[in-house]
Amino acid sequence: MQKIYFDNAATTPLDPKVIKSMIDHLQNNFGNPSSTHDFGRKAKAVVETARKNIAKYLNCQASEVIFTAGGSEADNLILYNAVKNLGVKRIISSSIEHHAVLHTIDMLHKDFGIEKEFLSIDSEGEISYEELETKLKSSNTKTLVSLMQVNNELGNILDIDRVCKICKAAGAYFHSDTVQGIGHVNLDLKETPIDFIAASAHKFHGPKGVGFAVVKKGHIIKPILHGGEQEMGSRAGTENTHSIAGLNMALSLAMDHFEEDKAKLLELKEYFINSIVREIPEVSFNGLSADIDRSAPHILSVRFPIDKPMLLFNLDLKGIATSGGSACQSGSSKGSHVLAAILNENEAKHTSVRFSFSRFNTKKEVDLVIKELSTIIAK
Template sequence: MKSYYFDHAATTPMHPEVAKVMLAIMQGAGGNPSSMHAFGREAKLQVSRARDTIAAALGCKPTELVFTSGGTESDNAAIIGAAMAMRKNGKNHIITSTAEHHAVLHTCEFLSREGFSVTYLPVDGTGKVSPEDVAAAITPETGLITIMHGNNEVGTLNPIEAIGAVAKAQGVLFHVDAVQSFGLLDYRLQQIPVDFMSFSAHKINGPQGIGALYIANGTPFEPIAHGGSQERKRRAGTENVAGIAGFAKAVDICVNNRAEKQLLMDKLRKEWIGRLKAAMPDVEIIVNGDEADGLPHIVNLSFIGIDTETMLMSLDLAGIAASSGSACTSGALERSHVLRAMDLPEERLNSAVRFSFGLGNTVEELEDAAKIVETISARIRTNV
């Protein structure tokens, strides 16, 4: 049976060139970047080269990048690290939104149990945060604002430059989760009002288990990992040299192919919507999110009258990989907290499926897959 991978927002297949770079390091002599001998110096050189590559792609200084184990750790480090630093200045208020990734929401919940106050801003019907709502929520005790750029479930983009301007004007630190948008959007971090930004390699055809956190020079920050002086004493632990090198290679490929990839992903997303609607004229298919201002590779669709769980199980049996939302929670088969935050009607909430595209997907493949979805839809509606 042919398979169709339409879940790139959860994780992406590793690019062959990335695997090649990593394999060469893993089959090499090894070496701890903190060691003083030749093997250690070579490992440290690999890490430094990778940091330079990624920093150049992001428009920041190499010293402003901290390597982590992925997006979740980057989010945790930024939020907890900023919170602990701001508490020293008598501030204990954090602002976030109800549509954030759980790596942010659960971290904020943890901090609320540690004595911090958290304001959860609403989002509109497309999943977007209003800069005016952010400004209205700021108090003299506010020390941190954490808002994602591209939503991982519906693709909607938040106005981070406008929100960052509000934060800067009030002297509040600003963290952005850019895990889903990195690789598709061009960042010049020294030109935008952001203090922290989180990234993950496995969303851009790099390895799992490696990510990065941008910390603007001079930003108050308390490390959450202790034990060594790695990463300029901001993240203790022996560096994942092969993973870091693979991350840098994936970034290099992204930079050189970003424009082409954006066009292809946008084409695939629009083709998928059009083909499904044409194939199933008797099914009401609604796009959830902001079609005009969203990530090009993600589309969240409600198949009105068809239960999400039933659709996903049927798609899986037919060889089509899709999801109901974040891979970190989809195993629980819970209804999307993002769609609930958008205050969608129950019929849309209970029939939503996320499709996301990337390396290896083609228009021809979408044509075949749309016919399969049509068959599945007809069978489900017949048995209702």
């Protein structure tokens, strides 16, 4: 049975070049980056080379890059510091953010009494930029706005330049979880001077357990992990050298082949859309995921015309990996907070599935998946 992986928004397979790089560093570069001898200096060089490379691709300063254990830690580090060290008393966000942001906001509200406000979300999963402006003008309270660049379930792309301008005009900080955007959507931190971003290597064919935060120069960052002075005093713990090397290789591959990969993914996504509409005409698409110009090229959220609780399970039996989005699906106890925010009562009863693609997927795989879907839905 052929295995087909269409769940790349959850995690991506490691690129073979990333694996090769990591094995090389595991075998030959095992020194502690904090050690002053030759072994340590070589390991330190790996870390700092990666830091400089990230800064080059994102057009920021190397000193603004802090390595973390992934996107969730980066979000936590940023939000916690905004409240503890930058004097933020209010956070404005949306109800369809990743839980790494939403749960952290809840914690900060509970433990520190910060105000939390959420923007309205329309049926397409879009915020109101006018409402954001109004909320920022309504109070002189020191505020952080936290809105993700690409929604991980819908693929909607935030107008990040517009949000940045609104925040700057109001004197508010702007944090964006860019975990789903890095490697898929353009981001230039000089042209769009966001205060904070979070990223994770395993979303662009790098290893799990490593990511980074970018914190604009001048913002005070103190560690939430204690016990060492690594990462310029922002995070304690010996740097994960081989994983940072893997991140560096993965990001280089993603950015050096950005236009080529984007074109391939867009072609694959359009092919999937046309194929599924042809075979199952009653399908709908959640959010803006089927809008090629306003959604990320690798994410497509499909809503089927019926309730099919075992759809994911049946696809898995056929060797097809995807992610679910509605409460009725097998293995989902709470359902999707994102879909709950945008679907009406009738739409929410229907089964939704997120298909997400990578540069390793093919049209042949799409054909096989559509064939299986047609058979399962028809039963």
